[in-house]
Amino acid sequence: MVWTTCCEQAAYTCPCPQHPLTPPQAPDIAGQGIANPVGTILSAAMLCRYSLGETRAADAIEAAVRQVLDARADGGDEVRTRDLHGQAGSKDVGDAVCARLEKLL
Numbered sequence: 001m002v003w004t005t006c007c008e009q010a011a012y013t014c015p016c017p018q019h020p021l022t023p024p025q026a027p028d029i030a031g032q033g034i035a036n037p038v039g040t041i042l043s044a045a046m047l048c049r050y051s052l053g054e055t056r057a058a059d060a061i062e063a064a065v066r067q068v069l070d071a072r073a074d075g076g077d078e079v080r081t082r083d084l085h086g087q088a089g090s091k092d093v094g095d096a097v098c099a100r101l102e103k104l105l
């Protein structure tokens with residue numbers, strides 16, 4: 001799903017003067033499946049909470065991310081990308097969050 005709002009497009013095409021144009025981030029890892037998707041996933045939680053008023057969905061997304069990242073010793077899945085000292089790829093983390101989210105909802 002792609003949301004196309006002025007602010008979300010700010011880094012690329014926003015005509016608003018308050019949003020300077022910036023180049024894409026991390027081009028050195030683009031297309032390799034190793035980028036950490038957690039920030040994007042948590043942005044969806046913020047969208048649910050603050051724009052849609054869906055606090056239950058936001059809480060579930062945040063809990064799913066927490067459970068995926070938490071250490072096994074703490075009851076989590078310990079699925080992490082390399083920047084978080086793990087070995088999982090972007091898709092692995094996303095799939096793990098989705099699996100947890102399905103259980104929570």
